[in-house]
Amino acid sequence: MLIGHPFNPVYLLPLVEIVAGEQTSTAAMDAATAHYDDLVMYPLVVRNEIEGYLSDRLQEALWREVLHLVNDGVATTRELDDAVNYGPGLRWAGMGTNLTFHLAGGEQGMRHMLRQFGPALKLPWTKLEAPELTDDLIEAMADGCEEQAEGRSIAELARLRDDYVIGVMRSLRPLNLGAGRLIAEREARIHEAGSTPPWTKGDVVAAPLALYETVVEPDWVDYNGHMSEWAFLTAFGWASDKLFRYIGIDEDYRAAGHTFFTVETHLNYAQEASLGAPFRVTTRVLGVDAKRLHLFHAMYRVDEGGVTGELLCTTEQMLLHVDTDAGSTAPMLDGPAAALAAIADAHADLPVPPQVGRVMQIPG
Structure with a gap:
């Protein structure tokens, strides 16, 4: 028994x-x-x-x-x-x-x-x-x-x-206490389960990348029963984490004092997302140089059979590569730099999304 x-x-x-x-x-x-x-x-x-x-x-x-x-x-x-x-x-x-x-x-x-x-x-x-x-x-x-x-x-x-x-x-969760530790473990398992092997020279790069897919979590839903504004940004943050791991930025890379910091974010909300709704995020590299990364995430509903459905939300972001020990911007190391260059080249001929570069204003 x-x-x-x-x-x-x-x-x-x-x-x-x-x-x-x-x-x-x-x-x-x-x-x-x-x-x-x-x-x-x-x-x-x-x-x-x-x-x-x-x-x-x-x-x-x-x-x-x-x-x-x-x-x-x-x-x-x-x-x-x-x-x-x-x-x-x-x-x-x-x-x-x-x-x-x-x-x-x-x-x-x-x-x-x-x-x-x-x-x-x-x-x-x-x-x-x-x-x-x-x-x-x-x-x-x-x-x-x-x-x-x-x-x-x-x-x-x-x-x-x-x-x-x-x-x-x-x-x-951030304190790794009590039930918060289990939330962190669950998130880690979700990301490990759908991990894409890191990029290596000669790999064919998908255009766009599709590295992150999950469902709307219970704690992402507000009192209206829909995914909260901040939760969309959280999901995009996990999509960025997937990209970082794909290009070779992992715990060891960060422990050595190298990482990316986000300096600007533009969000565009298109549709609501309900509890448990599956979605996937596609990722495009719009531009990259030694210290800067310009990327674009688009979140789509996943319909029956795994088919990509309607657009839910997008974000355009600018990130800076930093040396955390020095507290200043610094060039990327060779591995991530080569990976991002290959991705940018693969994405160069994709049409520019209409949300890129938008300015918020009331016409007239």
């Missing part, structure tokens, strides 16, 4: 607790862990079978205390949620309870924390045994939650929850 216990909403939250039976093999546990890892979930192995799993046990301890505080007339449901939302909840998303208290212990960490504040744990502050669920308590809880909902339906609250969960996860 093997149990995979997810966390609601399962389509967003990555946690899945894996519990083995007495006769479950290590191989079966490893296979389950690998399966959930492939789904970019977070498989947490519960080493001992217990009632309630780990996450539910922690939730229920807090939940029982909430019931007592409401039952005793100490606080309302809103006040108790505010006590979490504006305080510890913000810390828990990235560090959890234990690392938070380790931090609170100062330079000596958890040891000092427990030695100084541990005796207070003997005080009867919390009541882990739930109170009697009387009709009055049930009504107080329900009335409080309905007041907090402010007329919003369960479906509306679920959408709000999904939006802020995504926002929190995205905010943790």
Whole structure:
């Protein structure tokens, strides 16, 4: 027997607790862990079978205390949620309870924390045994939650929850904390799966290049259900990353102090894109010299059968090659320079897109 216990909403939250039976093999546990890892979930192995799993046990301890505080007339449901939302909840998303208290212990960490504040744990502050669920308590809880909902339906609250969960996860991504680390891993897997081998001398260059294809991600969608303005630029950024890797600009190149910085961007929005909609980005090199790269990305919907559909958005960009150690522009190294020269030559006879060089103005 093997149990995979997810966390609601399962389509967003990555946690899945894996519990083995007495006769479950290590191989079966490893296979389950690998399966959930492939789904970019977070498989947490519960080493001992217990009632309630780990996450539910922690939730229920807090939940029982909430019931007592409401039952005793100490606080309302809103006040108790505010006590979490504006305080510890913000810390828990990235560090959890234990690392938070380790931090609170100062330079000596958890040891000092427990030695100084541990005796207070003997005080009867919390009541882990739930109170009697009387009709009055049930009504107080329900009335409080309905007041907090402010007329919003369960479906509306679920959408709000999904939006802020995504926002929190995205905010943790640059810091490589908690669920944010999984978002970074998922993005890396997507790009690795569709990677094109780096250009080598003599390769035939596609005109235009088509290096990036994906779908509209859940966190790219705004409250209108469409891809947000900033998300189009994010997608174009990934398309540029694909181009960089194609010409030989990778982690080693950047670690050596060489990279491109974008200095100017023009975006043109043509059509909306909805959640899950597949799209591909074509890339053209309009011009290149020793330090500058002028490129053009066009995003197209992908129709049934993989056929390129209608235009969604375009961007024209100017980038400068820089020496990050010196903090100034610098010529490209030979490899990327040769690759870009070959691409520019292959793209030279393509018609100039109508969006190139456009000026924003109100006629008249």
